[in-house]
Amino acid sequence: MNELRLPSDGPLSWAAELPFYQAGLAGYSDYAMRMVARKHGCPYCITEAMLDHFLINGGKGLEVAELREDDHPICGQLMGSHADEIAAGAKILDGLGYDVIDVNIACPQKKIKRKSRGGHLLSVPDEAIEILKAVADAVEGSRPLTVKMRRAFDDSNEALDGFHKIFQAAIELGYSGVTVHGRTVEQKYIGPSTWESLRKIVDEYGHEHVRHAATKHQKFMIGGSGDIWQTSDIFAMIEQTGVDVVSVARGCIGNPWIFEQARAMAQRKKGGGQGVGDKQGGDAPRIYEQRDVLLEHFELSMQLYGEQQAARMMRKFGIRFSRHHPEGEQIKAAFIKVKGLDAWQGVLDEFYAVDGVGVGVDAAVPDEARTQVSEESCGS
Structure with a gap:
């Protein structure tokens, strides 16, 4: 059979x-x-x-x-x-x-x-x-x-x-x-x-x-x-x-x-090599990698919604992205205030201008993973 x-x-x-x-x-x-x-x-x-x-x-x-x-x-x-x-x-x-x-x-x-x-x-x-x-x-x-x-x-x-x-x-x-x-x-x-x-x-x-x-x-x-x-x-x-x-x-x-x-x-x-990029299946993304993705994501969102709506949409993403950065709490507070592309770029200029190692994989896990309490929308 x-x-x-x-x-x-x-x-x-x-x-x-x-x-x-x-x-x-x-x-x-x-x-x-x-x-x-x-x-x-x-x-x-x-x-x-x-x-x-x-x-x-x-x-x-x-x-x-x-x-x-x-x-x-x-x-x-x-x-x-x-x-x-x-x-x-x-x-x-x-x-x-x-x-x-x-x-x-x-x-x-x-x-x-x-x-x-x-x-x-x-x-x-x-x-x-x-x-x-x-x-x-x-x-x-x-x-x-x-x-x-x-x-x-x-x-x-x-x-x-x-x-x-x-x-x-x-x-x-x-x-x-x-x-x-x-x-x-x-x-x-x-x-x-x-x-x-x-x-x-x-x-x-x-x-x-x-x-x-x-x-x-x-x-x-x-x-x-x-x-x-x-x-x-x-x-x-x-x-x-x-x-x-x-x-x-x-x-x-x-x-x-x-x-x-x-x-x-x-x-x-499967013995097929490393795959996409240079990650070893768990390395933290570097600061410049984070910056590039944040900018690309915002630009794609602007194409869909226009600048103001994209800014509102991207705040919640910025908060999530911030946990990969050593200064995550400050970045989170900054992203909450974003109202347009200039402000978004301003956060990147302030916190992502110098490359460095991001937060380790375990430390970057969100709080809800540890508390197992969340009111998130449908998805997981």
Whole structure:
């Protein structure tokens, strides 16, 4: 019997060699962030979740979804509460040229629950399955489909049963894979991600094949998510749980070097050399490297939003980037005050004019990684 394997061509072919990607992050993972990540070795990116009715209604919601030629392979993530509307949204993403379409039934935010979408759907598995079927029917096999889930709605046996019902339906409906976050919806981002739950999922479903693939030997891809803060976490999750790929979410905000380091580590593990750049899979980015990325990210953001909106958008990125600099607290305070390109450049001139060694990888991990308490938007 032939061994199951991850795809060797198509938009998911990266997974066999580079088992990580940038997650969809509400309020963060726009074109600018994705391009910075790609430049640093990220093989695949997911958009932040797009609401189906925003796509259907056109205008700004549809404009944001439009793609650029250099932004591939790209997965468009959809979220909605009605099967007919999310099917219409899937057709729009299909027409826009997204390589993969992902259905989000993971987001734990209160406003999502009130709208009966995202992670709420894990509490109503029949409705979730109806949505998955509607998307599959709408796309008609034109491109791979994936799902983002959490390990259950809560810790009850009933919720766990619902999770498995949805997961099994994704397999039977021909989806190419599911990424599971190791927290429940009720947990939000409080407490640790339970990697052991991912191990159990792999043990149960790790030998499934993609039902609608051209060959029965294409492996159903299982991804893991939650508490990925540095490069070593990516490979620790793979080793401890057996997942095929790892979703890097909050850990890559203000830290595109995680992908450069992960690519280098993946290639060294396969005996293929260092990979992108000079990183050894964990070296701190130097001050000049940080400066160049900060400037590039701001300029890309200006192309999208104009100077004033980009300045507002980039403050939160600057705060995240500041943790790599020895004077992080002062830089954080300075970025908070930024209102335009001149002010942004002023921070770079003041703190990034002299090259030097950045903060070590462990020290640069954000506080929420240590406290395991966060109210971040959907993503990890």
